[in-house]
Amino acid sequence: MATAAKRRRYSKYDTIPYDLYDGSAVRQLEQEQEILQPRPLVRPRERTVARPKIRVREAGMVSPFAIVGFAAVAVFAVLLLFSYVELSVISNQVVSLRSDLTTLQTEEAKLRAQYELAYDLDAIEESLTANGAMVKPQNGQIIYVDLSEPDSVTYFDGETPATGLAGALTGLQSIFTQVVEYFS
Structure with missing residues (x-):
């Protein structure tokens, strides 16, 4: 192709012999008509538009973890909405119950x-002591319990309780006999 570019002629005066050229810029039509031959018509090349090839990423499969994640988020959003609705219902109930409480x-x-006015305790005591149905306690009838000392257990039958495995077996035996006596 480089050799074809060197052979190419760019001027129409290159085809005219030097001898015929008289040095004037005016064209010599008769001589050119003899020398010049009509060129064959060449169709201009139509350039086809070619789009550049772009590498497109293949459509991959959707990850099951993504589907499960979106489903979980949707479920949690619905549950959150229901909890807000339930919270508002409960708060309305609390307000109404508080007003009912007051x-x-x-x-x-x-x-x-009204109840305290219905009963006169002095009149009741006087009426019961007058007919003898109720008597005020005497000093000998009043017993005071002293709880200042620590608790202790005293066995009156004189037997010492069994300890360890023997104590557990006697305890189970007594429970069993009490249950049988209860149902019979």
């Missing part, structure tokens, strides 16, 4: 006052 407490105070 009304019930005021009603309780009124009823206690």
